[in-house]
Amino acid sequence: MPDCKNVWNGEDEIVFGVLVRGLYLDISGCPWVVVPDPGKGGVPRQALTVDIASVLVDGAPDEEAAAKLLREAFDAWEFDKAPAGLDAIMQSDRMVAAPACVAIKNREALAGLYWVGRDLESARLRLEKQDDSLLEISPAEPARVVNAAERADVVRGRIALVTGGAQGIGEEIVRSLAASGALVFIADLNLEGASKLADSVNASENRLAALPAAVNVSDEGSVAALFRAIALSAGGLDLCISNAGVLKAGSVLEQPLKDFQFTTDVNYTGFFLAAKYAGLLMRCQFRTAPRWKTDIIQINSKSGLEGSKKNGAYAGGKFGGIGLVESFALELVEYNIKVNAICPGNFLDGPLWSDPRKGLFVQYLEAGKVPGAKTVEDVRAFYEAKVPMRRGCTGADLSRAIYYIVEQEYETGQAVPVTGGQTMLH
Ligand SMILES: NC(=O)c1ccc[n+]([C@@H]2O[C@H](COP(=O)([O-])OP(=O)(O)OC[C@H]3O[C@@H](n4cnc5c(N)ncnc54)[C@H](O)[C@@H]3O)[C@@H](O)[C@H]2O)c1
Structure with a gap:
């Protein structure tokens, strides 16, 4: 049986994918989907590449250090040539062009490649077509529910x-x-x-x-x-x-x-x-x-x-x-x-209660649990009356x-x- 260390440590693919998604959530304030690419097509030209060699501890990424490194790499990315980096973009409300693909390298070796999309289908389509055209992201506040x-x-x-x-x-x-x-x-x-x-x-x-x-x-x-x-x-x-x-x-x-x-x-x-x-x-x-x-x-x-x-x-x-x-x-x-x-x-309409063979209405009727009940409907009425x-x-x-x-x-x-x-x- 795995403990949590075995599940996450050494699972770089998971950690980096989740950290990449976090960055897009942070910039845009709205949800994204990130899918890993086996990397057979190589690193796309417009991908953001991050070398994570410096944050590996015994070969596994340190989550916090890796997060900082990724954020710095994003900060250095030329979002529409914004001079002041991510924070300035996030405080503005203008659309920016962001990478649709992030490549993680451990020195020369490719350690992970991720495609980003607003939903699973578009992220998978980008992977399939190796479509690295930039994403349009609005760093504006997420849609607010008003009523x-x-x-x-x-x-x-x-x-x-x-x-x-x-x-x-x-x-x-x-x-x-x-x-x-x-x-x-x-x-x-x-x-x-x-x-x-x-x-x-x-x-x-x-x-x-x-x-x-x-x-x-x-x-x-x-x-x-x-x-x-x-x-x-x-x-x-x-x-x-x-x-x-x-x-x-x-x-x-x-x-x-x-x-x-x-x-x-x-x-x-x-x-x-x-x-x-x-x-x-x-x-x-x-x-x-x-x-x-x-x-x-x-x-x-x-x-x-x-x-x-x-x-x-x-x-x-x-x-x-x-x-x-x-x-x-x-x-x-x-x-x-x-x-x-x-x-x-x-939840009287669900199978737990209403299943015609083993639902609670049938069971309670057969067990005589509801005094005077002659049908399943009587049992139901008893519970509704409560x-x-x-x-x-x-x-x-x-x-x-x-x-x-x-x-x-x-x-x-x-x-x-x-x-x-x-x-x-x-
Ligand atoms: N039905 C009610 O009146 C009622 C009322 C209050 C709370 N609840 C709670 O709502 C939840 C759902 O109840 P329900 O009535 O829809 O039940 P249900 O029996 O109709 O459905 C339960 C589902 O859980 C799955 N399941 C059971 N054991 C599992 C396991 N070990 N791992 C993964 N899946 C498992 C079953 O296959 C089934 O699909 C439960 O936590 C229940 O306690 C139900």
Whole structure:
């Protein structure tokens, strides 16, 4: 099992790609995608070339020193022959021509070659055509969201990850982020489901908006490999949604330890692992983009705010998740990474509840859990009646909470309930 050193140290390709993306985020205040080039076509004429030999420690790049070196190289680049370098450009609002390709050299040897684009398709096209014509960048302030109806715009162009994204709440979030212009990695134990969803999203959005990936969030090696793959496909990450979760209900007097551990491994440890590797990637990006804010969001539950009878493994892991959110928020704020949780009420339309064979409605009907209920509809009505707003939570309710958290620059370590008034904060 790798530790974080093995994952990042010696992985120059990842570190430099992420640092390059950070520079473009910093100059423009808006998202970019960076893809590595195997370098078979040589270094394009108009590429910015940076020699990193001086920042290698035992052969691996020192992140902070490498970030400084890259920034100096950018500063020296003749952006439209601007005399005063990057800072002067960033304070102005004029368009500048920037390199579309950055070459990293270790003395004579090519150590990395990266293509930059506003989205994955354009970056890949440049690589394919070796098109090194300069990019037009406006260093103006990023588009500001001025009212709630435009809130979804905050994720346009951002690189997002949704774990457990193949179905249910995750699917709703994937579709919403993609429709709002994000590039979304759909990571799931169920790779087939993630791939089908990616195809469906790409067809409906008519662009490359979603990419599938396999992951088991409770396995460190698998999570590390997922974040490597994201860095190598797109050059960084702006929004990590830790959504994968499982529920095995059971009495504290009867639940087998293995069921308790399974639930805890996915819901609690899985969030730790996602936050750890997202944090490493986002911290690296922060080195060259110190003003760019990134988000880690845990999809928690109303069961993270109040106890849940005969469902302790789930509620305990979700309560613990809020402890992790608060603690990680305190630590990662230094790197401009916000960490928050969303606590949904019951998502009654999703497969967890509505699956006609093994959904909770059928299970509760068969177990006689709802007194007097004769049909699945009776069980549903019982749960709807518990909500002051008289309905289950929807994907749109959750997306609104995500956009709020991303847009809100002045909050971290919070748990945002989305429960129709069923669970209130104390
Ligand atoms: N459904 C609800 O009513 C409800 C309410 C509040 C909170 N939540 C939370 O929302 C999240 C999603 O729930 P849902 O109802 O959509 O669940 P779901 O069972 O419909 O979907 C969960 C997805 O996670 C994937 N997954 C499971 N274990 C995984 C693992 N180890 N690694 C990677 N992927 C894995 C599954 O393959 C599936 O695609 C969970 O964290 C859950 O606790 C759900």
